[in-house]
Every structure is written in structure tokens, then in C-alpha cells.
Amino acid sequence: MIHLTINDQPIEVPENRTILEACREHGIHIPTLCYHPALEPYGGCRLCIVELKVGQRSRLVASCVYPCEEGLNVYTDSDIVKRSRRMTMELILAGSYNTPELLSLGEELGVKEVRFKLPEENACMLCGLCVRACNEIVGVSAISVIHRGIAKKVSTPFSVTSSRCIGCGTCVLICPTGAFKLENVSGYKPISPADTLTRRGYYFRVGGEIDLRPDFVQDVTTLLTQPMGTESKEEGSRK
Ligand code: SF4
Ligand code: FES
Incomplete structure (x- = not known):
């Protein structure tokens, strides 16, 4: 078993789990677009970003492709995570600004306005x-x-x-x-x-x-x- 901390809660998961899988198994919500449980993870949309903290340093990783490691310290809802997801979602909406499914996800993530818009709108956001x-x-x-x-x-x-x-x-x-x-x-x-x-x-x-x-x-x-x-x-x- 692997022991890690997610949002300051100690968690134990079997080996070979990604951070996203560990979070879902423990009822922690992480938004995703290109992830599907029936497919290999892809790491394309970057919406599932989480923060890893080691001492004073921290970095953002895509939780759908990052494996759980012993002693990891993960934050799924910190300010930097929320900012990153909002920016990513706004860029996704730049090409799909009238797509209801994406608009509602944007709202959930706090995107208040889409500042960039491509000349031609397309409901495909290239999740693959x-x-x-x-x-x-x-x-x-x-x-x-x-x-x-x-x-x-x-x-x-x-x-x-x-x-x-x-x-x-x-x-x-x-x-x-x-x-x-x-x-x-x-x-x-x-x-x-x-x-x-x-x-x-x-x-x-x-x-x-x-x-x-x-x-x-x-x-x-x-x-x-x-x-x-x-x-x-x-x-x-x-x-
Ligand atoms: S058509 Fe576009 S949005 Fe739909 S599954 Fe394919 S890549 Fe994703
Ligand atoms: S769900 Fe798209 S990068 Fe992880």
C-alpha cells in the first residue's frame, strides 16, 4: 500500500493508482475532460491539475497521469490550483464558447467571462x-x-x-x-x-x-x- 496526504488527510491506496483515481476512490472531486475510466490516461486537457508540495516548494501536475507515491503531499483545491483550472477552462472555452456542457463546467470553476474567442466556434475541444x-x-x-x-x-x-x-x-x-x-x-x-x-x-x-x-x-x-x-x-x- 502507498501512504500519502491529500488536502491534509492521510490516505492509503493500493499501488499503481494515479492521484485522480485515489481522489475519486476517497470522494474528492477533481474536474476532468479528457479522462475516461475505460481508456488509458492521456493528460491532454490539464483540468485535473493538482498541487504537489515538498517543503517550501510546490508544483502543478496532471492528476490523471501522475502516480501516487509514498509520502506525497497533494492539494486539490488550493488557490494556485483553482487559478490554473480557471485559465485552462477559459482557453478551452475560447473555441467552444456556446457549448452548454463546457459553459456549465466553466461556471463550476468560476470562469466569469471568456476574454479570448476564436473567429470560428467549434464544440470539439480536442480532448481526444x-x-x-x-x-x-x-x-x-x-x-x-x-x-x-x-x-x-x-x-x-x-x-x-x-x-x-x-x-x-x-x-x-x-x-x-x-x-x-x-x-x-x-x-x-x-x-x-x-x-x-x-x-x-x-x-x-x-x-x-x-x-x-x-x-x-x-x-x-x-x-x-x-x-x-x-x-x-x-x-x-x-x-
Ligand atoms: S469530437 Fe472533439 S470533443 Fe468530442 S470526443 Fe472527439 S476530440 Fe473530444
Ligand atoms: S483529465 Fe485531462 S489532463 Fe487529466
């Missing part, structure tokens, strides 16, 4: 969840992040219809802002408007119509609710 889910869960890698700077976006290679996409809709399910729509998925086939299937049924219908790979996980929604490494090997393509 869709790209990683396509790679790690589906095992297809039909999409990736392309270009650099403000031109950066999620797309298929060369922005043309991907021959690898199996139209499963996992990217749509996992996107926290609704930036990805079923229409963006190469294999998407619309169903009759008279069809009253639930969202879940709708999703399976889309997958079912295009003949999924035999070894593909049929119930992605179930897999997405499981923490890393707890799914049965027979069920999916994740290693």
Missing part, C-alpha cells in the same frame, strides 16, 4: 476521447487529430471517408460535448423517422446495418462504463 476510443476500444483507428495550432481537428486521414470506419458510433457515444454526430460516422445509415427506437437501440441499428466485425464488442455502452482492465477478454478487442 473519440480518437482513443476508436483505437483502444474498437481497435480500428479510423480517426485521428490532424493539423496544428488553431487548424487542429479530429478527422479521418486526408479528410476523406475512411475505409477502416465500421460505423459503430463509439466516437459519438463518448464525445462529452456532442461535437461528433452520427452523420460524421462513415458507415452511418439513417433509419425511418417513424422508428421509435431508443437512443441505445438507434445506436445498435446503425451498427447492425453495416455488418460489424465478428469480434467487435457489440455492447460498447457497457464497455464504456467499465474501468480499464475489468472487461472480459472474450468480449472485446481491447488488449
Whole structure:
């Protein structure tokens, strides 16, 4: 077991836990955007920042990728942490300033105004969840992040219809802002408007119509609710 202090409370956790996992197991809230328990940690959004103190010195680290170490002294809610999260959130909102999910997170973090705005708004804040889910869960890698700077976006290679996409809709399910729509998925086939299937049924219908790979996980929604490494090997393509 590893012994550390979080917000001045002594805590004991099993080995190989990140600070974020330790906090969640002990009911300590840390905001996240690019973290998903079913995927490898990525460390992209920097919202989960926490302060590590050693003597008089302190530094900020991303809690979703930083492992718990013996004797660590962690602060999840100090002034410097709150300032850093507010700044990060404001920069994320600079490109997604009308996205309800992000606006409400901004409000929770105390962002009162967005001082920087990109000329074109985009609900995608490049958290990379869709790209990683396509790679790690589906095992297809039909999409990736392309270009650099403000031109950066999620797309298929060369922005043309991907021959690898199996139209499963996992990217749509996992996107926290609704930036990805079923229409963006190469294999998407619309169903009759008279069809009253639930969202879940709708999703399976889309997958079912295009003949999924035999070894593909049929119930992605179930897999997405499981923490890393707890799914049965027979069920999916994740290693
Ligand atoms: S489309 Fe959604 S899941 Fe993919 S990077 Fe953008 S916000 Fe994240
Ligand atoms: S949740 Fe840790 S960097 Fe995004």
C-alpha cells in the first residue's frame, strides 16, 4: 500500500493508482475532460491539475497521469490550483464558447467571462476521447487529430471517408460535448423517422446495418462504463 496526504488527510491506496483515481476512490472531486475510466490516461486537457508540495516548494501536475507515491503531499483545491483550472477552462472555452456542457463546467470553476474567442466556434475541444476510443476500444483507428495550432481537428486521414470506419458510433457515444454526430460516422445509415427506437437501440441499428466485425464488442455502452482492465477478454478487442 502507498501512504500519502491529500488536502491534509492521510490516505492509503493500493499501488499503481494515479492521484485522480485515489481522489475519486476517497470522494474528492477533481474536474476532468479528457479522462475516461475505460481508456488509458492521456493528460491532454490539464483540468485535473493538482498541487504537489515538498517543503517550501510546490508544483502543478496532471492528476490523471501522475502516480501516487509514498509520502506525497497533494492539494486539490488550493488557490494556485483553482487559478490554473480557471485559465485552462477559459482557453478551452475560447473555441467552444456556446457549448452548454463546457459553459456549465466553466461556471463550476468560476470562469466569469471568456476574454479570448476564436473567429470560428467549434464544440470539439480536442480532448481526444473519440480518437482513443476508436483505437483502444474498437481497435480500428479510423480517426485521428490532424493539423496544428488553431487548424487542429479530429478527422479521418486526408479528410476523406475512411475505409477502416465500421460505423459503430463509439466516437459519438463518448464525445462529452456532442461535437461528433452520427452523420460524421462513415458507415452511418439513417433509419425511418417513424422508428421509435431508443437512443441505445438507434445506436445498435446503425451498427447492425453495416455488418460489424465478428469480434467487435457489440455492447460498447457497457464497455464504456467499465474501468480499464475489468472487461472480459472474450468480449472485446481491447488488449
Ligand atoms: S469530437 Fe468530442 S470526443 Fe472527439 S476530440 Fe472533439 S470533443 Fe473530444
Ligand atoms: S483529465 Fe487529466 S489532463 Fe485531462
